[in-house]
């Protein structure tokens with residue numbers, strides 16, 4: 560963090576939560592295209608003067624709502640490979656040129672805010688409430704093959720993984 564530029568620090572502190580979320584994740588939450596599914600953040604627009612099912616597919620990121628991408632289909636709805644999405648980005652999504660803002664910095668700022676406003680504390684309390692045995696002393700046992708096997712009513716797994724034996728309690 561010591562190498563963070565002043566521009567980066569200022570931009571991160573002023574950035575919208577939703578912008579940081581997308582930058583921190585390294586991707587936008589565009590709809591995946593699937594037939595017969597309602598897609599609230601995807602629509603099509605007719606392409607002026609075109610026929611035969613040529614449309615422009617328009618998608619907006621539901622998370623930051625600052626990035627839109629479009630693609631024009633070929634006749635009869637096919638995609639003219641290697642067609643690419645064209646992106647339109649709200650200037651507020653962009654950090655200043657040369658400021659060196661990275662996705663990790665955005666993620667770090669998000670976590671810092673979550674800590675500051677008590678979001679992390681709330682999440683931890685909720686997790687503890689779900690685990691009566693208490694977190695950190697074997698409460699995460701459901702992730703082990705033995706626990707999974709017992710949860711399904713099976714017998715304890717032994718020797719499934721070469722060199723690893725799961726002891727019964």
Ligand SMILES: [Zn+2]
Pocket residue numbers: 581586587588620621622623624625626
């Ligand atoms: Zn986004």
